[in-house]
Amino acid sequence: MLQALREKRSGLAPCEFDTARLDTYVGAVSGLDDFRVRADLHDYDCRNNRLAQLCLEQDGFARGIAAARDRYGAGRIGLYLGTSTSGLHSTELAYRRRDPKTGALPADYHYAETQNAYSLGKFVRRYLGLAGPGFVVSSACSSSAKVLGNAARMIAAGICDAAVVGGVDSLCLMTLYGFHSLGLTAPGPCRPYDVDRDGISIGEGGGFALIEKADRAESGAILLVGVGESSDAYHMSTPHPEGLGARMAMQQALDSAGLEPSDIDYINLHGTATKSNDASEDKAVFEVFGRETPCSSTKGATGHLLGAAGITEAIVCILAIGHGLMPGSANTRSVDPALKSNYLLENRNAKVTRVLTNSFGFGGSNCSLVLGSVA
Amino acid sequence: MRVFVEGVGLLGPGLQGWEAARCVLAGEEPFRSAPTVIGPSELLPPAERRRTPVPVKLALAVGQEAFQNAARDAASTATVFTSSSGEGETLHQMCETLASAEREVSPTRFHNSVHNAAAGYWSIATRSREASTSLCAYDASFGAGLIEAMTQVVSWRKAVALIAYDQPYPEPLHAARPLLASFGAALVLTPEASGRTSASLGLEFLPGEEKATRMSDSALEDLRLGIPAARALPLLEAFARETEGEVVLDFLAETRLRIAVSPC
Numbered sequence: 001m002l003q004a005l006r007e008k009r010s011g012l013a014p015c016e017f018d019t020a021r022l023d024t025y026v027g028a029v030s031g032l033d034d035f036r037v038r039a040d041l042h043d044y045d046c047r048n049n050r051l052a053q054l055c056l057e058q059d060g061f062a063r064g065i066a067a068a069r070d071r072y073g074a075g076r077i078g079l080y081l082g083t084s085t086s087g088l089h090s091t092e093l094a095y096r097r098r099d100p101k102t103g104a105l106p107a108d109y110h111y112a113e114t115q116n117a118y119s120l121g122k123f124v125r126r127y128l129g130l131a132g133p134g135f136v137v138s139s140a141c142s143s144s145a146k147v148l149g150n151a152a153r154m155i156a157a158g159i160c161d162a163a164v165v166g167g168v169d170s171l172c173l174m175t176l177y178g179f180h181s182l183g184l185t186a187p188g189p190c191r192p193y194d195v196d197r198d199g200i201s202i203g204e205g206g207g208f209a210l211i212e213k214a215d216r217a218e219s220g221a222i223l224l225v226g227v228g229e230s231s232d233a234y235h236m237s238t239p240h241p242e243g244l245g246a247r248m249a250m251q252q253a254l255d256s257a258g259l260e261p262s263d264i265d266y267i268n269l270h271g272t273a274t275k276s277n278d279a280s281e282d283k284a285v286f287e288v289f290g291r292e293t294p295c296s297s298t299k300g301a302t303g304h305l306l307g308a309a310g311i312t313e314a315i316v317c318i319l320a321i322g323h324g325l326m327p328g329s330a331n332t333r334s335v336d337p338a339l340k341s342n343y344l345l346e347n348r349n350a351k352v353t354r355v356l357t358n359s360f361g362f363g364g365s366n367c368s369l370v371l372g373s374v375a
Numbered sequence: 376m377r378v379f380v381e382g383v384g385l386l387g388p389g390l391q392g393w394e395a396a397r398c399v400l401a402g403e404e405p406f407r408s409a410p411t412v413i414g415p416s417e418l419l420p421p422a423e424r425r426r427t428p429v430p431v432k433l434a435l436a437v438g439q440e441a442f443q444n445a446a447r448d449a450a451s452t453a454t455v456f457t458s459s460s461g462e463g464e465t466l467h468q469m470c471e472t473l474a475s476a477e478r479e480v481s482p483t484r485f486h487n488s489v490h491n492a493a494a495g496y497w498s499i500a501t502r503s504r505e506a507s508t509s510l511c512a513y514d515a516s517f518g519a520g521l522i523e524a525m526t527q528v529v530s531w532r533k534a535v536a537l538i539a540y541d542q543p544y545p546e547p548l549h550a551a552r553p554l555l556a557s558f559g560a561a562l563v564l565t566p567e568a569s570g571r572t573s574a575s576l577g578l579e580f581l582p583g584e585e586k587a588t589r590m591s592d593s594a595l596e597d598l599r600l601g602i603p604a605a606r607a608l609p610l611l612e613a614f615a616r617e618t619e620g621e622v623v624l625d626f627l628a629e630t631r632l633r634i635a636v637s638p639c
Contacts, residue, residue, distance in 0.1 A: 075629065075630075084489065084490075088466075091466070091470055091548075092470055092473050092474070095470040095471065095473065095474040096474045098474075098547060103546065103547050104547050104550060105547045105548070105550070105551055109551055111548070111551040111552045112513060112552070115551075115552075116459065116511065116513050116552070117461060117490050117511035118459070118511045118512050118513040118515075118516075119513075121511075121512065122513065131627075131629040131630075133519075133522060133580070133626070133627070133630060134512070134519075134627070135457075135510045135511065135512040135515070135516075135519035135523070136510065136511045136512065137508055137509065137510055138461070138489070138490035138491060138509055138510070138511055139489075139490070139491040139494065139507075139508055139509045140489045140490075140491055146508055150508075150523065153526045153527065153530045154522075154526055156530060157376060157526045157529055157530065159522065159526065159580075173473045173478070174469055174470075174473065174480075174485070174488065177473060177478055177480045177485075178469070178480055178482070178485030178486075178488070179485075181479075181480045181481065181482040181485055182482045182485065182486070229506035229507075229508070230504050230505070230506060231494070231495075231498035231503060231504050231505060231506070231507045232498065232504070233498045233499055233501075233502045233503055233504050234499065235499070236486040236487070236492070236495050236496070236499075237482070237485075237486040244504070245504055248504060361489075361491070362486055362489045362491070362495065363486075363489060363491045363492060363494055363495025363496075363498070363509075364495055364498055364499070365491055365494065365495070365507065365509075
């Protein structure tokens with residue numbers, strides 16, 4: 001991911017997912033069709049859990065959790081994961097194979113292990129051998145940002161000593177056709193904050209992190225220093241036009257961190273590239289931070305990962321801090337002059353100590369996180 | 376960890392609102408099962424009322440009753456929604472459309488399909504801009520919501536409402552995941568006792584071998600086991616009986632929740 005950010009590489013390509021016939025680009029993960037989940041978990045086999053396992057196998061993550069399990073005990077590690085649609089594609093496929101006489105779903109359809117929102121939680125719990133308190137957050141596109149708040153609260157309350165957080169969302173027809181029905185999918189690769197932006201590119205992906213108590217933090221570790229959560233109370237699928245809920249989430253995240261806006265070096269925006277999101281988010285960011293703080297959306301590179309957007313963009317922020325890289329916006333050509341924030345088209349190399357990242361979702365669900373380096 | 380219960384809302388088969396159902400749960404009246412009646416929500420403007428799916432109406436109804444009993448302003452209160460089943464009817468309609476040749480999905484249906492649809496409508500209806508989350512833990516969904524809501528109360532030192540709800544799926548999903556009936560329960564929880572407080576709650580974790588508290592009435596016990604949101608029933612029974620004691624609630628396979636209930 002670091003290399004892709006350095007090269008401003010975009011993973012978006014024309015949509016060839018399943019039987020979707022839509023004039024849009026997607027960020028698809030290759031190889032999932034032929035991938036299978038671990039044999040003992042075969043009932044959980046679906047695109048979303050395949051993607052979850054693929055993520056857990058990256059960067060030595062599963063090995064790191066095995067070590068944490070030895071340190072804390074499986075029952076003392078919580079598990080808080082976000083997803084929007086879980087294994088919904090398996091239900092879409094099952095609906096094409098209904099019994100012509102009875103309408104019944106095929107016998108090999110596994111509701112609990114694939115369709116239910118918790119199937120991701122149960123799969124990861126079993127894959128990693130964890131036994132602590134946990135659940136899945138499904139608040140649309142803020143899901144896997146909010147889980148960092150869950151983990152921090154649970155650890156502070158003594159319910160667990162550490163927690164695995166993360167999120168996974170995978171391509172399905174529901175989101176492709178659904179966003180298309182709302183007129184929100186771009187025909188080409190999405191262009192956040194562009195004057196000619198014309199909608200989102202749906203992507204799939206996932207990410208995981210281990211959260212431990214701050215007193216264990218060593219030099220080079222990343223601290224979760226602030227969390228802000230709010231609701232728009234405005235509309236199910238359109239953000240508040242003045243960015244009111246977004247502003248509240250950012251302000252709360254700063255307040256809970258005890259920081260001023262000027263303490264933030266870089267903002268990773270929600271930046272979906274719809275007309276309405278970018279305009280309302282820009283108003284909110286400008287209101288809180290003014291026109292100086294560098295900011296960008298990385299959705300031109302990844303597409304909108306929906307329920308996995310929060311965690312993957314938190315990981316972008318961790319890379320930004322670790323490598324002094326503020327990523328420029330892939331695919332954006334010309335920033336909309338109506339938008340007032342300091343939007344980065346090109347990568348900037350500079351010391352990054354504290355960052356804020358935004359995730360906003362359907363139902364007006366907003367979450368902002370502040371991450372920082374250990375001095 | 377200790378929190379206070381300020382208001383309760385309940386809807387289930389033969390349990391038509393907390394005020395009506397508490398005599399049944401206290402054992403003063405017999406339980407008579409009847410279909411759960413879920414009316415249109417007065418919280419929403421008329422145009423929205425028609426468009427809201429049944430699980431949303433169910434969540435709004437129990438939430439509204441809990442806030443009425445608590446005499447607390449919903450606009451300034453954070454919420455935790457929890458449901459195993461989410462938006463079943465909408466899911467079914469979308470999957471039918473997507474399996475057809477036309478695939479013309481309705482934009483309203485699409486935004487109604489998200490697991491946090493109830494939370495979104497609640498926030499619009501009550502004008503609450505406070506934090507809100509939407510959880511799922513399959514059969515452990517009620518326990519997950521209770522832990523999260525109690526943890527929020529002690530972390531933020533603010534009132535938090537827990538709204539748990541499950542609505543049976545239509546066929547063919549019903550055969551893959553049968554739920555016995557519509558059931559919703561809501562609690563308004565606070566960090567300090569108030570004039571409206573009815574009980575305090577303490578939370579401890581027990582190993583999974585411990586047995587959950589059963590309902591003495593076999594029909595109510597069927598509900599408890601047949602609907603994830605109804606795993607709340609032993610706790611509601613303890614509230615109704617107004618006696619000091621402990622209830623053990625189902626949670627994940629390895630864990631039970633021991634809730635100490637003290638009437639206030």
